[in-house]
Amino acid sequence: MDIYVGNLAYATTEEQLKALFSEYGNVTSARVCTDRASGRSKGFGFVEMPDQAEANAAIEAINGREVDGRALRVNESQPKPRQDRRDEGGYNRRGVSRW
Secondary structure (H helix, E strand, O other), X not given: OEXXXXXXXXXXOHHHHHHHHHOXXXXXXXXXXXXXXXXXXXXXXEEEOOOHHHHHHHHHHHOOOEEOOEEOXXXXXXXXXXXXXXXXXXXXXXXXXXX
């Protein structure tokens, strides 16, 4: 199961994130999302745990827990909504008509 972890302290490392979730079971991966330009943490990340029961236990236990002075928001990761090009109304991101 993929798990979203929000409100991370900017200094949190992937190793720390993995260690936090490893208390509840096997962690396949832990990733802190960073800004491409600056390399600075965006304050959220994702953890992958293969066992559903362990993942649910981790979510239940860690959600709301204060880590490095910040209350973490933890839940099952939802797929990013697909942007339908038809919804753009004929305009690109800069507001310039394609027609």
